Amino acid sequence: MTKVIMNGCNGRMGQVITGLIEQDETVEIVAGIDQYDGIKNDYPVYASIEDCEVEADAVIDFSNAAAVDGLLDYCVKRQIPVVLCSTGLSEEQLKKVEESSKKVAVLKSANMSLGVNTLLEILPKIVKILAPAGFDMEIVEKHHNQKLDAPSGTALALADCLNDAVGGDYEYKYDRTKERKKREKNEIGISAVRGGSIVGEHEIIFAGMDEVIEVKHTAYSRAIFGKGAIEAAKFLNGKPAGRYDMSDVIRG
Numbered sequence: 257m258t259k260v261i262m263n264g265c266n267g268r269m270g271q272v273i274t275g276l277i278e279q280d281e282t283v284e285i286v287a288g289i290d291q292y293d294g295i296k297n298d299y300p301v302y303a304s305i306e307d308c309e310v311e312a313d314a315v316i317d318f319s320n321a322a323a324v325d326g327l328l329d330y331c332v333k334r335q336i337p338v339v340l341c342s343t344g345l346s347e348e349q350l351k352k353v354e355e356s357s358k359k360v361a362v363l364k365s366a367n368m369s370l371g372v373n374t375l376l377e378i379l380p381k382i383v384k385i386l387a388p389a390g391f392d393m394e395i396v397e398k399h400h401n402q403k404l405d406a407p408s409g410t411a412l413a414l415a416d417c418l419n420d421a422v423g424g425d426y427e428y429k430y431d432r433t434k435e436r437k438k439r440e441k442n443e444i445g446i447s448a449v450r451g452g453s454i455v456g457e458h459e460i461i462f463a464g465m466d467e468v469i470e471v472k473h474t475a476y477s478r479a480i481f482g483k484g485a486i487e488a489a490k491f492l493n494g495k496p497a498g499r500y501d502m503s504d505v506i507r508g
């Protein structure tokens with residue numbers, strides 16, 4: 257049995273995970289953390305993680321970037337592995353993730369779905385052929401109108417994946433309105449669309465001379481992220497300090 261603290265338990269993802277865990281006998285939510293107290297859960301809910309002294313094997317976090325510093329301090333202090341899913345982290349916070357992972361097990365992933373993590377595995381092969389052949393690379397992501405961060409964490413992870421595959425010299429372009437000049441070869445354009453209830457779409461466009469390849473992932477429900485996060489919590493249970501990612505979980 258993996259005992260989980262759900263950080264952000266009353267949010268969209270927190271509630272999806274609460275529902276999924278009710279159907280799974282190998283995992284249990286022993287406490288939730290959320291400032292919003294308008295939802296009745298079958299587990300105790302604390303307004304602040306510092307107040308939670310419940311024994312747990314892992315924390316699953318779907319809250320927001322502002323909550324991440326306190327969360328990492330808590331997990332290091334109490335030696336509880338953490339599945340970190342909130343996006344929009346600053347450079348400083350990313351460094352803190354790295355530092356914290358020297359003291360406790362940290363799995364950080366901007367996208368917990370099998371589909372996106374499979375894309376991250378296969379994209380390098382495509383990029384290594386198309387980028388040297390002169391194809392331009394652009395990413396378009398679409399999300400619901402409640403999302404706080406832009407571009408999405410997944411779009412940035414996809415851009416890093418493309419960039420790393422071809423030597424890391426590409427520049428990310430989020431806005432082309434400020435300058436009047438042609439597109440540079442070493443750019444990866446990243447565009448964010450926000451509207452309605454779109455769960456999440458990520459499209460990678462490889463545009464060459466007279467031909468275009470589009471690789472697209474569409475999330476039709478939040479369950480795909482929830483399932484991945486639960487598997488990640490089970491995987492981290494008992495793991496030593498270190499940095500883990502979804503490829504570790506998928507490969508077992």
Ligand SMILES: NC(=O)C1=CN([C@@H]2O[C@H](COP(=O)(O)OP(=O)(O)OC[C@H]3O[C@@H](n4cnc5c(N)ncnc54)[C@H](OP(=O)(O)O)[C@@H]3O)[C@@H](O)[C@H]2O)C=CC1
Nearest residue numbers: 264266267268269290318319323341342343366367368481
């Ligand atoms: N890695 C992945 O696969 C995915 C990542 N995400 C990311 O997860 C995060 C949450 O997404 P989503 O569930 O849609 O967002 P929601 O806003 O629906 O849920 C977040 C919840 O966390 C609460 N919260 C805010 N501050 C804290 C805090 N300090 N401690 C505990 N809880 C807090 C919020 O309360 P209040 O509303 O009062 O602020 C809210 O109830 C986002 O960063 C999103 O980008 C989302 C889906 C998939």
Ligand SMILES: O=C(O)C1=N[C@H](C(=O)O)C[C@H](O)C1
Nearest residue numbers: 343366367403408409410456
């Ligand atoms: O906020 C969301 O909803 C999502 N956020 C993640 C991101 O920023 O990439 C993952 C997913 O696309 C949904």
